[in-house]
Amino acid sequence: MSHPKNQPGAPEQHDSLSEQPAAGARSRVERLTADLERHNYLYHTLDAPEISDDLYDALFHELQTLERLYPRLRSGYSPTLRVGGGLLDGLTKKNHSRRMYGLENVFSGAELRNFLARMRRVLPEAPLLFWCDPKLDGLALEIIYENGVLTEALTRGDGASGEMVTDAVRTIQTVPLRLAGAGPFPELLEVRGEVIIFKKDFAALNERQEALGRKQFANPRNAAAGAVRQLNIAVAESRPLRFLAYSLGSVIWSPAPASGRQHDVMERLATWGFLTPPEGKLCAGVGEVETYADFVRERRPQFTMEIDGIVIKQDSLEAQEALGFTARAPRFAVAYKFPASQVETLLRRIDVQTGRTGVLTPVAVLEPVSVGGVMVSRATLHNEDEICRRDVREGDTVIVQRAGDVIPEVVGPVPGKRRAGSRAYVFPHVCPACGETAHRETGEAAWRCGNLSCPAVRLLRVVHFVSKAGLDIQGIGQKRIGQFVGAGIVQSPADLFVLTVEALLHFERMGEILAKKIVSAFDEARLSATLPRLISALGIRHVGGQTARLLAGRYRTLDELGRADAETLQSLPDVGPEVAASIRNFFDSPTNRALLVRFRELGLWPQGATSASGENALRGKSVLFTGSLSLPRARALELAEAAGAVPASSMSKKLDYLVVGEKPGGKLAKADSLGVAVLDETAFMALLASAGL
Incomplete structure (x- = not known):
């Protein structure tokens, strides 16, 4: 703890430990706990x-001394729990009760005006009141409280689990x-927010790193995220981390207070003792939102933390629920990103890399x-057309920015600083990894290597297969896969599942224990893989996690999916x-079909979700929810998927069922106009029961 010295207003001196009778230990521990947390809040928050x-x-x-003497007196919220130092065996995963979405x-x-207009079109009755606050650049977290006491904390992860x-x-x-406060508190409270490091603290942290001869951190976000996800808890304790809360997940509170506004949520979070994003404001109408954005943009350098824009949320929680989500983001909130910072530097050379799909x-x-x-x-320089359009050349002084304050990109050259004799860059039309002639299809900007045996394509395809976007095989990264591919023992993802301990022992710094762990990790992944994960791992172009889940909900096996024609596939939401076309191209490839045959022979052949009674009225049907249900939305979706239903992200004429709870909003009227079947909660539960759930 680092409190400033000699602060005025210190409380009266407490009795020393030696004078305190053992019978009074409980009350003493309770008082110390309350006093220390109060002083911690005053200092840090x-x-x-x-x-x-x-x-x-x-x-x-x-x-600490009292708790050592009387271990049973240590509460679940004792300030001594803040002291790290333990080593964890690994980070376990847990599903979020409600998905943690990113923002559009x-x-x-x-x-911004187009987004807000879309919001109004979907829900015309939505009030023109918006809660706005600065957009933080940190690690998203969900912290869970039961009856007011912290019990768990999860990273955002992939949104579904952390x-x-x-x-x-x-x-x-x-x-x-x-x-903080006297309560009563919710039985269950999920607080969502961001772990960050203030700019001044980050500068001091890097100064300490330099003094110790250690590598400096690239930015505050990486330093914060890396500390929280360390297995050594002392790392998190040693860094100046702060958590700022800005929304809620699930809340169980009986009786629930009559608070239906986002700005009420923010006030309550502050009352409970949380830091919240500074300078938040309730804005009436688009004009006030834009004025607020200008205000924050002008004051951006003065903020204590890195910010890259503002977040605009519909203030009505009822309207938020009615607007719902797309596959990736809420329809009731948006991030308005500020123009990127730009600087000048020298472009030394242009490298061309071959990606997983063969794109140069x-x-x-x-x-x-x-x-x-x-x-x-x-x-990034994007592609050949962009290089020509911007006339970027090797040796140029160029302007660089971080697109959306995230991905670095070259904006263009500084013509007045171009060296004499400079020549326009000629984009290579051969693959730098295998020398194969590249091709560019009509209507596409990218040159692509079509060689399925290209070492770069092969390597990245296997890397994707084991990554979080694929089967998510823990402890196996690109460096390790590079060793296997480079040695020739892995040519395709199927080869991973026939690796032996004996074969791995030939690699440098590979002992028997590590080799056994690697082989076991592949074997466990083979046995536990789900159909959505496997479809995503195949790396089919344009097929990510959400589309993979949709396909796995409609088709029971890869065989069934491989037989579906393009017209049938387009009937899916x-x-x-x-x-x-991309899905058909994948399954029409002889090389890919041979890979799937090997997967089947190896036992890597998961089945899609099936119910106890086999076929049912929900299997293969697309389902969308609207309004408030008696069970959490995430649980309803989980049950629908277990029955073989396909989760839909938006209303369309392709939708099979709209499940309607209380206060459904604009989706119900749209379903009627499109002729989509509508189920109330009772009818939906009846279909689940008929499916054996």
């Missing part, structure tokens, strides 16, 4: 300390271990430069001609 470091440390040491981005006032980081999060001083991508190799607090040495 309000920046208004009342006692000195020395007095705080003395009280803390007294509580807009980059101009016109795009990694358990409870012990690390307890070390963050701005996270209440017990909600030009990358600018730059003189390292700091862009918006991040050191950048490489940046969110599958258009391009996606359907």
Whole structure:
């Protein structure tokens, strides 16, 4: 703990431990716990300390001593839980009760107005009141409280499930271990927000790294995220992490307070002891939102943390529920991203890389430069057409920005600083990895290597197969896969499942224990793989996780999916001609068909979701939910998928069922106009029962 020295207003001195009778230990522990958490809140959250470091440390040491003497008196919210140092075996995963979505981005006032207009079209009765606050650049977290006491914390992960980081999060001083105030508190409360590091703290952290001869951190977000996800809890404790809360997940509260507004949620979070994004404001109408955006943009350098825009949320929680979500983002909120920071640097050369799908991508190799607090040495040049349009040449002084404050890109050259004799860049039309002639299809901007045996394509295809977007095989990364592919023992993803301990022992720094772990990881993945995961792992162009789940809901096996024609595929929600053609191209490839035969022989052949009674009225049907149900939306979706239903992201004439709860909003009227079948909750539950669920 680092409190400023000699602060005025210190409380009266407490009795020393030696004078305290054992019978009074319980009340003493309770008082110390309350006092220490109060002083912790004053110092870290309000920046208004009342006692000195020395007095705080003395009280803390007294509580530690009492808890050692009487272990049963240590509460689940004791300040001593904030001390790290333990080593975890690994980070386990857990499903979020409600999916944690990302936000759609807009980059101009016109795009913002279009988004808000779409919101009004979907739900005309939605009030023109919006809660706006700065967009933080950190690690998204969900912290779970039961009856006011912190019990668990999860990272956002892939949105559906996250990694358990409870012990690390307890070390963050701005996270209440017990909600502030007298209560009553919700039985269950999921608080969502961001772990960040303030700019001044980040500068001091890098100064310490430099003094110790260690590598400096690229940006505050990486330093924060890396600390929370460390297996050594002491790392999180050692970094100046702060948690800022901005929304809620599931809440179980009986009786629930009459609070139906986002701005009420923010006030309640502050009352419970959370830091919230600064300068948040309730805005009436689009004009006030744009005025607020201008205000935050002008004051951006003065904010204590890195921000890259503002977040706009519909203020009515009822309207939020009615608007719902697309496959990737809420329809009731949007991130308005500010123009990227731009700097000048030297473009040393242009490298061309071959990606997993064979696309040849030009990358600018730059003189390292700091862009918006991040050191950048490489940046995308997109494709041949963009290089020609911007007339970017090797040796140019170029303007670099982080697109959306995330991906570095070259904006263009500085013509006045171009060297004499400079020549226009000629894009290579051969694959740099295998020398095969590249081709460019009509209507496409990319040159592509069509060689299925290309080493770069082969490597990245296997890397994708084991990645989080694929089977998510823990402990197997690109470096390890590169070793296997480079040695020739892995030519395709199927080869991973026939690796032996004996074969792995030939690699440098590979002992028998590690080799056995790797072989076991592949065997476990083979046995536990789900059909959605396997479809996603195949790397079919335009087929990501959401589309993979949709396909697995409609088709029971890869055989069934492989027999579906393009027209049938296009009958599915969110599958258009391009996606359907890509799926057909994959299954029409002899090489890919041979891979699937090997998967079947190896026992990597998961079945899609089936119910106890086999076929039923929900199997293969697309389902969308609207309104408030008696069970959590995530649970309803889980049950529908278990019955073989396909989750839909939006209303369309392809939708089979709209399941309607209370206060359904605009989706119900749209379903009527499109002729979509409507089920109330009773009818939906009856279909689940008929499916054996």
